[in-house]
Amino acid sequence: xxxxxxxARTAGAAMPDGSPRTHYLNATYGLxxxxxxxxxxxxxxxxxxxxxxxxxxxGLMAVLIRMELATPEGDLFQPDIYNRLFTMxxxxxxxxxxxxxxxxxxxxxxxxLMIGARDLAFPRINLLxxxxxxxxxxxxxxxxxxxxxxxxWTFYTPLSTNYVNTSVITVGVGIFIAGFSSILTGLxxxxxxxxxxxxxxxxxxxxLFVWGAxxxxxxxxxxxxxxxxxxxxxxxxxTLHIGIFDPKLGGDPILFQHLFWFYSHPAVYIMxxxxxxxxxxxxxxFSRKPIFGYKFVAFASIGIAVLGFFVWGHHMFVSGQSIYxxxxxxxxxxxxxxxxxxxxxxxxxxxxxxxxxxxxxxxxALGFIGLFTIGxxxxxxxxxxxxxxxxxDTYFIIAHFHYIMVxxxxxxxxxxxxxxxxxxxxxxxxxxxxxxxxxVIFIGFNVTFFPQFIxxxxxxxxxxxxxxxxxxxxxxxxxxxxxxxxxxxxxPLVYFIWSIRYGPKAPSNPWGATGLEWQTTSPPPVENFLxxxxxxxxxxxxxxxxxxxxVTRGV
Amino acid sequence: xxxxxxGHDLPGLAxxxxxxxxxxxxxxxxxxxxxxxxxxxxxxLFAAYGVYRSLYPxxxxxxxxxxxxxxxxxxxVVLIASSLTMALAVRGGQTGKGKLAAALLVLTLxxxxxxxxxxxxxxxxxFVEHHVPGASFHFEGPDAPHAQLFFSLYFLMTGxxxxxxIIGIVLVGYVAIRAASGAYTxxxxxxxxxxxxYWHFVDLIWIFLFPLLYLIGxx
Amino acid sequence: MPAHVQPVRVYFGVFAALxxxxxLTVFASFVNLGHAxxxxxxxxxxxxxxxxxxxxxxxxxxTKLVPVVILSGLFFLLLLFLFLAADYGTRGWxxxxxx
Numbered sequence: 001x002x003x004x005x006x007x008a009r010t011a012g013a014a015m016p017d018g019s020p021r022t023h024y025l026n027a028t029y030g031l032x033x034x035x036x037x038x039x040x041x042x043x044x045x046x047x048x049x050x051x052x053x054x055x056x057x058x059g060l061m062a063v064l065i066r067m068e069l070a071t072p073e074g075d076l077f078q079p080d081i082y083n084r085l086f087t088m089x090x091x092x093x094x095x096x097x098x099x100x101x102x103x104x105x106x107x108x109x110x111x112x113l114m115i116g117a118r119d120l121a122f123p124r125i126n127l128l129x130x131x132x133x134x135x136x137x138x139x140x141x142x143x144x145x146x147x148x149x150x151x152x153w154t155f156y157t158p159l160s161t162n163y164v165n166t167s168v169i170t171v172g173v174g175i176f177i178a179g180f181s182s183i184l185t186g187l188x189x190x191x192x193x194x195x196x197x198x199x200x201x202x203x204x205x206x207x208l209f210v211w212g213a214x215x216x217x218x219x220x221x222x223x224x225x226x227x228x229x230x231x232x233x234x235x236x237x238x239t240l241h242i243g244i245f246d247p248k249l250g251g252d253p254i255l256f257q258h259l260f261w262f263y264s265h266p267a268v269y270i271m272x273x274x275x276x277x278x279x280x281x282x283x284x285x286f287s288r289k290p291i292f293g294y295k296f297v298a299f300a301s302i303g304i305a306v307l308g309f310f311v312w313g314h315h316m317f318v319s320g321q322s323i324y325x326x327x328x329x330x331x332x333x334x335x336x337x338x339x340x341x342x343x344x345x346x347x348x349x350x351x352x353x354x355x356x357x358x359x360x361x362x363x364x365a366l367g368f369i370g371l372f373t374i375g376x377x378x379x380x381x382x383x384x385x386x387x388x389x390x391x392x393d394t395y396f397i398i399a400h401f402h403y404i405m406v407x408x409x410x411x412x413x414x415x416x417x418x419x420x421x422x423x424x425x426x427x428x429x430x431x432x433x434x435x436x437x438x439x440v441i442f443i444g445f446n447v448t449f450f451p452q453f454i455x456x457x458x459x460x461x462x463x464x465x466x467x468x469x470x471x472x473x474x475x476x477x478x479x480x481x482x483x484x485x486x487x488x489x490x491x492p493l494v495y496f497i498w499s500i501r502y503g504p505k506a507p508s509n510p511w512g513a514t515g516l517e518w519q520t521t522s523p524p525p526v527e528n529f530l531x532x533x534x535x536x537x538x539x540x541x542x543x544x545x546x547x548x549x550x551v552t553r554g555v
Numbered sequence: 556x557x558x559x560x561x562g563h564d565l566p567g568l569a570x571x572x573x574x575x576x577x578x579x580x581x582x583x584x585x586x587x588x589x590x591x592x593x594x595x596x597x598x599x600l601f602a603a604y605g606v607y608r609s610l611y612p613x614x615x616x617x618x619x620x621x622x623x624x625x626x627x628x629x630x631x632v633v634l635i636a637s638s639l640t641m642a643l644a645v646r647g648g649q650t651g652k653g654k655l656a657a658a659l660l661v662l663t664l665x666x667x668x669x670x671x672x673x674x675x676x677x678x679x680x681x682f683v684e685h686h687v688p689g690a691s692f693h694f695e696g697p698d699a700p701h702a703q704l705f706f707s708l709y710f711l712m713t714g715x716x717x718x719x720x721i722i723g724i725v726l727v728g729y730v731a732i733r734a735a736s737g738a739y740t741x742x743x744x745x746x747x748x749x750x751x752x753y754w755h756f757v758d759l760i761w762i763f764l765f766p767l768l769y770l771i772g773x774x
Numbered sequence: 775m776p777a778h779v780q781p782v783r784v785y786f787g788v789f790a791a792l793x794x795x796x797x798l799t800v801f802a803s804f805v806n807l808g809h810a811x812x813x814x815x816x817x818x819x820x821x822x823x824x825x826x827x828x829x830x831x832x833x834x835x836x837t838k839l840v841p842v843v844i845l846s847g848l849f850f851l852l853l854l855f856l857f858l859a860a861d862y863g864t865r866g867w868x869x870x871x872x873x
Contacts, residue, residue: 119571121581187588194839195581196571222850225592229599233711242688242707244603250701255606258861259599262854309853313861323868325861527570580837587840591847598851605855606862624800631796639789642830649779748832755830762822766815770803774811 023426023523038123039526044109045424046130051101052493054092054137057144061089063486066448066479074466082465083150084166090153095175096137098271098405102413103220104133104185107213107274109424111189113517113524114207116198116533121191129184136178143167143174152463154264157245157256161237169238172231179224179231182270186220189213198516200535204298207515207539208284208291209416211298212277215305219266219273222309227263230256254320261312269308271405273301275368275412276343282365282415283347285513287354290540293346300339300346307336317388326385333383340376344369355543359511360431363438364415371407371445375400378453393463396456402449414441414492421496422506426523429499433491441488447481514541567743575742582745586752593719597760600712604767607704614698618705619771621686623677627769630673631761637666638758641727644734645751648744653737656747660731663754667724674717681706712764719757726750778835788829795822 024041034042064085068076077085108126112119120126143149149171151160160168193214197206233244234256243249245256284291291297313321313329347369356362378400382388391397422428451474456462460471467475509518520529565575572578608615640663647656685693686706694702730750733739739747799818807814828834833841 117571121571122585123569123571125585183589183592187585187592190588191581191585194584195577221588221592222595222847225594225596226599226854229596233599233603236707236711240689242710243703244707244711249703249707250607250611251704252606252610254861255603255858258854258858259602262599309850310857313857322861322864324864325857328860329857583836584839584843587843591843594847595851595854598854601851602854602858606858609862628796628800632793635789635792635796638792638826638830639785642785643782646779646782646785752831755826759823759826762826763816763819766799766803766819770799770815772806772811773803774806 047104054096058092066482070479072469084148088148102274117196129181132181136174139174143170157253186217189217208280209277211301212273215301216273223263223266230259261315265312266308271409278412278416279365284540286362288543289354292349300342303339360434361415361419367442368411375403394456395452399452427499427503437491444484451477586749611701617696641754648739648747657735
């Protein structure tokens with residue numbers, strides 16, 4: 001290996017005399033070294049901090065919503081304030097936490113490590129995408145301080161164009177800019193996965209998390225531009241009065257819904273696919289077994305991403321779209337259940353006769369599998385035209401998509417965070433408290449959202465701040481569960497921060513996992529690997545993890 | 556070049572790439588992926604155009620006839636010519652002729668500006684004729700109430716296209732200066748190539764906008 | 775290892791073809807072909823676009839991945855068009871307003 005500046009920089013990592021090791025966290029210091037970094041690992045941490053802020057804000061909105069709904073009367077907020085609350089809850093959680101967060105935090109940190117690369121293909125664009133995300137977020141926060149939006153996160157026309165007087169344009173601009181960030185992240189991941197894999201790392205040797213991230217990126221690239229143009233058209237209609245969607249001029253408001261859901265339905269899979277990738281890693285690692293049917297799980301990710309673009313009309317069954325188009329969309333929607341079920345079956349088959357260890361990440365993974373199954377099966381119910389006509393715009397829908405997004409996406413995200421935290425920070429967190437948090441979140445989640453299935457089936461509509469008194473018992477249950485869930489989410493926040501300073505030092509591979517990211521030190525050096533790894537085996541070679549020999553490429 | 560191994564200091568090769576070929580392939584793939592997002596971005600507008608043209612064919616035809624076919628054709632020729640000069644400029648960068656590339660880029664920039672000036676005259680004419688959607692809109696012809704949809708789409712589509720042109724002109728100006736100072740070598744002219752791809756993409760959009768907006772049933 | 779360099783005459787040849795297609799599409803719009811006018815116009819535009827993509831944008835002679843990227847982008851755009859057609863094309867069939 002030739003001695004070059006970069007080699008000299010990382011050579012400190014192997015110092016035998018016990019002097020402090022240089023890694024990506026302590027290589028340079030100061031605010032500037034973070035805000036101008038091009039290191040994918042540091043950018044992942046920038047994302048982690050910023051999406052946590054938006055998660056907390058969105059959570060605060062949820063707390064206020066559940067407080068209002070504890071009683072049947074609309075006694076805490078005026079109806080228009082309540083409209084803003086649930087709208088901002090949706091906008092913050094979807095556009096500023098779930099969509100950018102999970103791919104950008106775990107994906108950013110892990111993809112180069114998992115494929116044995118020194119960085120993403122475009123490090124500067126990676127930093128740019130964090131800045132765009134932040135600028136978009138600031139726009140939205142600014143709008144929030146000026147009264148927020150009350151259209152619902154869907155911005156349906158003509159309500160959003162002709163009737164409301166809230167900060168539609170400001171939030172629209174925020175989402176537009178954040179969309180750019182999302183596109184650039186996806187683009188970066190796709191190019192990186194295609195062009196930067198280590199020698200010997202063929203497509204079918206990739207960890208399933210990388211497959212999930214790849215599928216996610218495809219959706220970000222193909223879907224996001226369409227919602228961007230939809231938002232632009234709404235903004236143009238509001239400011240310039242050029243009525244693309246205005247019925248008075250012959251425009252069709254339903255066209256907006258088409259353009260909106262062309263992105264926003266696949267966007268659900270932007271949220272869930274990375275978590276599915278995480279769960280595949282966790283299930284294999286903590287069952288000490290290779291994943292059952294690797295290729296099926298891998299292709300199921302791509303299948304979900306592609307099929308996701310065939311089904312958007314199931315959001316519009318009762319909105320005036322042609323009934324024939326509704327039938328087509330209904331049938332196609334059920335097809336998404338196939339790759340989803342393949343994943344669930346293959347995870348359970350992996351668990352079967354595995355030597356399962358009940359570590360914290362595994363608890364989250366098991367929670368994911370159960371909750372995702374409930375969310376997915378109710379999704380099949382909703383894909384049925386007749387049932388959807390009955391429960392459309394009720395709490396049944398709310399419960400369904402929270403099982404997918406909160407029970408699925410966030411459980412997977414937290415599981416991944418607990419799994420890779422030792423790698424990210426080089427520290428362990430308290431095992432007892434973390435296991436407790438998984439259990440508390442699981443219980444709190446179910447108490448919050450299961451009653452909403454019943455409420456919706458009984459006919460309680462969404463987006464109202466008051467309801468008939470007979471619904472109160474279930475609503476109080478839901479609000480109580482939300483309190484437990486909120487406490488559950490606070491626990492990782494506390495012990496993760498604690499662990500950065502006081503946690504015991506983590507070894508390179510605390511879980512005995514396969515995968516290139518565990519072969520480098522914790523935390524990794526700036527260039528990720530001291531020598532270029534070469535891959536000679538498929539992933540998940542459990543029970544005995546065979547390490548690929550670390551050799552220098554070329555010399 | 557891959558034999559340089561882990562860490563290298565070759566000129567114009569970023570630290571995380573192993574070879575110029577890997578770097579160039581990444582840049583090409585990245586740029587094309589970006590252009591795919593642009594296709595879908597404009598695609599949303601084309602979809603809206605398709606829906607409304609199928610709903611109101613008569614008024615779309617009548618409205619289209621108010622556009623100047625001479626100016627539209629002239630602009631098409633100008634833009635395709637600018638694509639030619641751009642392609643030749645990229646070839647200049649590829650073969651290490653920086654000065655030639657810079658000259659051709661300046662020519663591209665001039666042709667792009669001509670396009671925008673002509674577009675400006677067309678817009679001005681629309682203002683004079685009250686064909687701009689809004690309170691003062693006025694249109695005589697079949698199905699006149701729906702004429703605003705055509706002109707809304709006309710201004711949105713050509714306006715977004717013009718915005719892309721302006722961004723393109725800034726980019727072309729930047730790479731012209733860089734090319735003149737010899738920044739592009741046969742090993743790494745990726746930014747020039749990427750700018751070229753972007754410029755050709757803007758041309759592609761116009762290739763579809765021209766028949767869809769100007770040439771509806773002129774007979 | 776620089777990328778493949780195309781001869782200058784290829785660029786001028788493509789330019790000439792693009793000019794010819796432009797003249798043809800303007801001419802065709804003045805001929806009454808009924809509904810076919812639209813398809814002729816779009817077909818010529820597609821032919822011009824293909825020339826630009828293959829030669830000016832160097833997809834010919836580049837890695838095979840690039841055409842895959844372009845075609846998959848167009849495929850998803852086609853999905854948008856097709857499903858919109860499925861909705862707007864069948865709106866009136868039931869004879870019930872709003873369905």
